Amino acid sequence: MAAPNEFYQFSIISALxxxxxxxxxxxxxxxAHGDHGLGTFLQMNGEMIVLDGDVYQMKSDGTTTHIAxxxxxxxxxxxxxxxxxxxxxxxxxxxxxxxxxxxTRLFPAAKNHFLAIRMDGVFKSVNVRTAGGQxxxxxxxxxxxxxxxxxxxxxxxxxxxxxxxxxxxxxxxxAGDHMHFINEDRKSGGHILAFETEGDVDVKxxxxxxxxxxxxxxxxxxxxxxxxxxxxxxxAVEG
Amino acid sequence: MAAPNEFYQFSIISALxxxxxxxxxxxxxxxAHGDHGLGTFLQMNGEMIVLDGDVYQMKSDGTTTHIAxxxxxxxxxxxxxxxxxxxxxxxxxxxxxxxxxxxTRLFPAAKNHFLAIRMDGVFKSVNVRTAGGQxxxxxxxxxxxxxxxxxxxxxxxxxxxxxxxxxxxxxxxxAGDHMHFINEDRKSGGHILAFETEGDVDVKxxxxxxxxxxxxxxxxxxxxxxxxxxxxxxxAVEG
Numbered sequence: 001m002a003a004p005n006e007f008y009q010f011s012i013i014s015a016l017x018x019x020x021x022x023x024x025x026x027x028x029x030x031x032a033h034g035d036h037g038l039g040t041f042l043q044m045n046g047e048m049i050v051l052d053g054d055v056y057q058m059k060s061d062g063t064t065t066h067i068a069x070x071x072x073x074x075x076x077x078x079x080x081x082x083x084x085x086x087x088x089x090x091x092x093x094x095x096x097x098x099x100x101x102x103x104t105r106l107f108p109a110a111k112n113h114f115l116a117i118r119m120d121g122v123f124k125s126v127n128v129r130t131a132g133g134q135x136x137x138x139x140x141x142x143x144x145x146x147x148x149x150x151x152x153x154x155x156x157x158x159x160x161x162x163x164x165x166x167x168x169x170x171x172x173x174x175a176g177d178h179m180h181f182i183n184e185d186r187k188s189g190g191h192i193l194a195f196e197t198e199g200d201v202d203v204k205x206x207x208x209x210x211x212x213x214x215x216x217x218x219x220x221x222x223x224x225x226x227x228x229x230x231x232x233x234x235x236a237v238e239g
Numbered sequence: 240m241a242a243p244n245e246f247y248q249f250s251i252i253s254a255l256x257x258x259x260x261x262x263x264x265x266x267x268x269x270x271a272h273g274d275h276g277l278g279t280f281l282q283m284n285g286e287m288i289v290l291d292g293d294v295y296q297m298k299s300d301g302t303t304t305h306i307a308x309x310x311x312x313x314x315x316x317x318x319x320x321x322x323x324x325x326x327x328x329x330x331x332x333x334x335x336x337x338x339x340x341x342x343t344r345l346f347p348a349a350k351n352h353f354l355a356i357r358m359d360g361v362f363k364s365v366n367v368r369t370a371g372g373q374x375x376x377x378x379x380x381x382x383x384x385x386x387x388x389x390x391x392x393x394x395x396x397x398x399x400x401x402x403x404x405x406x407x408x409x410x411x412x413x414a415g416d417h418m419h420f421i422n423e424d425r426k427s428g429g430h431i432l433a434f435e436t437e438g439d440v441d442v443k444x445x446x447x448x449x450x451x452x453x454x455x456x457x458x459x460x461x462x463x464x465x466x467x468x469x470x471x472x473x474x475a476v477e478g
Contacts, residue, residue, distance in 0.1 A: 014407055109462040113454055168253055168410045168466045211452040215352055223348040227407045 039078025121201025278317025360440025
């Protein structure tokens with residue numbers, strides 16, 4: 001089993017930006033490294049959330065599928081940790097910015113490290129997007145994002161899973177806070193654009209200071225991509 | 240033992256740029272991940288080369304020390320692999336640029352991956368620098384580099400150890416080719432600024448597609464550093 005609270009990632013966010021999403025590895029290979037995380041699917045078809053080792057695909061048509069056979073489902077990009085929270089608290093959080101400030105209060109010396117984040121409870125509102133997928137191979141993420149579906153859940157009980165990554169990994173991952181939501185019945189959710197809790201929710205956090213990156217091999221799309229690291233573009237579609 | 244041809248790194252190059260060099264881990268911990276690599280020592284006092292699992296400290300006064308007890312010597316930054324070359328050739332190399340072109344010919348699909356490099360033979364000239372160390376804690380690398388010693392070896396038999404890193408890791412490591420030299424009697428060497436072989440030398444290379452990064456923990460210097468990733472500055476002092 002993977003060591004707890006280490007950050008594992010397959011491929012890099014700049015590859016998705018460049019439209020590299022035709023190949024990847026079985027999700028079961030990702031789950032060998034963790035039970036808590038985020039990612040996407042072939043052709044960027046929806047948002048992945050990994051919750052207690054279960055993987056869900058949240059699609060732009062509003063449906064959510066539990067991935068029952070992760071050995072048969074490929075991901076072109078995913079990041080996970082075997083989550084063992086070292087900080088557990090209850091807090092009312094009014095926005096992403098407010099969560100960001102809370103995380104900094106809880107881990108004041110962690111700006112150059114990774115954090116794994118989980119929140120469980122009732123959310124007054126959660127505004128999410130779900131990527132609709134590429135129309136053709138190598139279609140870039142900003143073009144895919146132009147067709148994303150946006151949805152707002154109100155008074156929704158559910159779970160937020162996410163990571164904070166330090167500034168210096170921008171291009172490899174998304175610098176800052178990056179979170180996905182799934183509701184309690186695991187039937188809907190997406191990539192969080194904004195949220196607000198309904199009173200206190202459970203907030204669990206761990207600092208991650210070991211990073212493992214597996215690069216795609218024998219993948220011409222990856223090998224040929226420019227991967228220039230468009231920080232502004234990444235913030236626009238993933239921020 | 241570590242898996243072969245994976246890239247392991249402790250701390251990030253932007254931390255050295257910011258002068259974070261007062262703490263670290265025992266070199267023995269680095270050697271658990273590889274037998275071939277580069278690095279530096281506390282206070283950036285000299286250049287580290289890891290050659291067949293042996294570690295040498297090449298100082299600005301021209302002396303070179305074999306680190307006989309790596310468990311007792313701390314490094315603030317190092318990168319290694321357990322090197323198993325997958326390409327072995329003999330070649331005459333006229334410059335760093337010529338080596339760069341050779342590596343690209345040997346591994347045409349590896350621009351977004353890491354390479355580990357080793358060259359053994361006689362070098363017509365090798366121009367090296369050795370860092371003289373910080374005068375005070377947090378003195379930044381560009382200031383340290385202003386006091387570096389530069390030396391040229393001629394008709395020198397020895398070994399070059401190095402890595403190529405992809406553009407998107409700039410700030411975490413040095414994008415491009417980064418190499419150190421040590422002569423055959425292991426008595427002198429340094430960070431390579433320029434070199435030219437005397438006829439053919441042995442060139443051994445492997446592609447590395449798994450990257451492991453351990454961040455310093457409980458290190459206030461690291462936690463407080465800005466780590467902004469000054470690509471131009473890194474190229475100036477490490478290119």
